[in-house]
Amino acid sequence: MKAIVLNRSISSKIKLSEIELPPLDSDEVKVEVKAAALNHRDEWCRQGLYPNLKDGVVLGSDGAGIVREVGNKALEGWLGKEVIINPALHWGEDETVQGKDFQILGMPSNGTLAEFVQVSSNRIQEKPSFMTWEEAAALPLAGLTAYRALMVQGGLKQGEKVLVTGFGGGVAHFAAQFALANGAEVFVSSSSEDKIKAARQLGIKAGFNYKEDKWVNQALEVTGGFDLIIDSAMGDTLNNLINVVKPGGRIVFYGATQGNPSGFNARKVFWNQIKLLGSTMGSDRDFKEMLDFVNKHQIHPVLDQVFSMEEAEKAFDRMKNGQQLGKIVVMVKD
Structure with missing residues (x-):
């Protein structure tokens, strides 16, 4: 079968190759992948920034397709079903935090950027019927991450003022939509005026350009402060977030692309009783609740561009350059 694998011996670091999958384990299903989607972790693997990298492994955590083979008769009810794949592996029994064996599909185990993927039967759920293959492929990792950050860790309540930073990427898009x-009342920040304009078209009340020094004062003037902030940057932007969150408010961060902050306004955090909460991916229960929420509200993922398998390097480069507005999708089979 065709698959996009990591190959650090060549300049592009990825290669469209012909590979064979091992026989199915008894608890596994084989899914014919219709579409897959990229996440930052795929590009980080290509750059050698992710742990436990192995050349020859199929990349990709997000995917949707049709079950074509099952490992035992008890799973035959899945045959022919349209499914999406939960890429969070081995979360564990504790809903509050992932266990030591937690992994994400696509490294070190074979992922979804292939004609077929084999996963445990407990990793599949029925595809939302109102979604296209491209939309369904875009949902799993980013949708799960956004849902846990916003609803589980953030405890969002109706009517609260929410700021989603770095609007443009998949998780931020889903957080805003959810x-x-x-x-x-949802607001966003971005360094791109085009992305802020696109956010307004989704129903976002206002956007702020975080490259401008005055954005903190602007945000306070417009909103009076935020009840909840969803962030993936951290770094030296953290003190700005502390300045725009309300007393008693929550800041949830699901990444730290800007690294650790060089300064930290601890006094304001404890005096204003601000809660700083970490979040990552989500449990199986979170995934099921996220799917129920998406189905209830008929939420369509925002797609950036759709590429073919042969155009994988272009897709990865678009992710690397931060050009996307929504999810980058690779169409595997029509």
Whole structure:
């Protein structure tokens, strides 16, 4: 079968190759992948920034397709079903935090950027019927991450003012869409005026350019402060977030692309009783609740561009350059 694998011996670091999968384990299903989607972790693997890298492994965590083979008769009810794949592996029994064996599909185990993927039967759920293959492929990792950050860790309540930073990427898009569907007043930040304009078209009340020094004062003037902030940057932007969150408010961060902050306004955090909460991916329960929420509100993922398998390097480069507005999708089979 065709698959996009990591190959650090060549300049592009990825290669469209012909590979064979091992026989199915008894608890596994084989899914014919219709579409897959990229996440930052795929590009980080290509750059050698992710741990436990192995050349020859199929990349990709997001995917949707049709079950074509099952490992035992008890799973035959899945045959022919349209499914999406939960890429969070081995979360564990504790809903509050992932266990030591937690992994994400696509490294070190074979992922979804292939004609077929084999996963445990407990990793599949029925594809939302109102979604296209491209939309369904875009949902799993980013949708799960956004849902846990916003609803589980953030405890979003109807009518609250929410700021989603770095609007443009997949998780930020979903966080904004989920917050809107849940009845929040939603605001975004971005360095791109085009992305802020696109956010307004989704129903976002206002956007702020975080490259401008005055954005903190602007945000306070417009909103009076935020009840909840969803962030993936951290770094030296953290003190700005502390300045725009309300006393008693929550800041949830699901990444730290800007690294650790060089300064930290601890006094304001404890005096204003601000809560700083970490979040990552989500449990199986979170995934099921996220799917129920998406189905209830008929939320369509925002797609950036769709590429073919042969155009994988272009897709990865678009992710690397931060050009996307929504999810980058690779169409595997029509």
